[in-house]
Amino acid sequence: MPRIHPLPELLVSQIAAGEVVERPASVLKELVENSLDAGATQIDIQLHEGGVRLIRVTDDGVGIDSDDLPLALARHATSKIASLDDLERVVSYGFRGEALASIASVSRLSVTSRPQGAAHAMRLRNDADTTEPAALSSGTVIEVADLYFNTPARRKFLKTEATEYAHCSDVLQRMALANPAVAFTLSHNNTVRHRYGPGDEESRTRTLLGDDFFAHARRVDVAAGELRLTGFAALPAYSRSGRDEQYFYVNGRFVRDKLLMHAAREAYADILHGTRYPAYALFLELDPAEVDVNVHPAKIEVRFRNARGIHQFIFHALQRALAAPIGSQAIDMGAESS
Ligand code: ADP
Ligand code: MG
DSSP states (O other): OOOOOOOOHHHHHHHHHHHHOOSHHHHHHHHHHHHHHTTOSEEEEEEEGGGTSEEEEEEOSOOOOGGGHHHHTSTTOOSSOOSHHHHHTOOSSOOSSOHHHHHHTTSEEEEEEEOTTOSSEEEEETTOSSOEEEOOSSEEEEEEESTTTTOHHHHTTOOOHHHHHHHHHHHHHHHHHHOTTSEEEEEETTEEEEEEOSOOHHHHHHHHHHHHHHHTEEEEEEEETTEEEEEEEEOTTSOBSSSTTEEEEETTEEEOOHHHHHHHHHHTTTTSOTTOBOOEEEEEEOOGGGEEOOSSTTOOOOEETTHHHHHHHHHHHHHHHHHSOTTOOOEEOTTTTO
């Protein structure tokens, strides 16, 4: 029998990266989530070669104390939770303290940051032992270059530049839809491809899903106890041949959850033909203790404590919103759905 030995730290991170860092778009998601967690109001993304050559995310968030820069790249180090209690109440996107360490293990990464009040910015590269002074007026810049340069087996799974770019663009749209007050720009190979000014839910939804969607959309705003469903859902006249315009969020997090999609589908069952897919941007808000976002590191799946109740709520809420006359007010279902 071979003897047992602990794995080197870098290899541990590279294995973890295999789960979370599937492609440039997954890196982008983690970086933008960090910017949002830092309270950014402006987030600028620059991609080169589909994000494989370079992903640079610049934000105006709170920044990172220069003494903490090495910890930002360390595994299991986070500023977002400190206890199991915090974990059950977590409202930030991140909490594992793993993303930057994983990404840093499979790329050339640098973090440059200047928190409020700091005399100047400091930068840390993942291949250096010490921080160095840098030029930045405020906020944080994270650069991820040459993704998978040191793990060629993973690099082989990357698709064409156009495909990787398209995934990055999808990620931006998902994040932008849920954060309408935050301004975003995205450029690819030095060309600006998306620019979203700060707005509200309505203006951001219209920008992202288009006037045609909006012309057929019903506003959804239904509450029952601690559950609330808001957003926009299109009437069947605007339906799709695929799921490409189904945006579902749980406490601000984009999810692709079978239970939620099924409940929505059921709400459309009587009015939408079997081969067509509804289009919607829906936001479910509930007590964080009622939902486990810890199911998967990429956190696209969630688990509800009361799955049946959630299913019923979504179904009734959406069915009502779709049947309500145009321009009708928010609906309070009170206790009737539970
Ligand atoms: P997590 O987000 O789960 O805490 P990460 O590895 O993504 O883990 O980030 C580690 C830490 O680095 C965060 O907890 C945060 O304190 C800091 N950090 C990362 N990105 C930023 C940013 N853009 N602005 C401010 N702080 C950041
Ligand atoms: Mg994070």
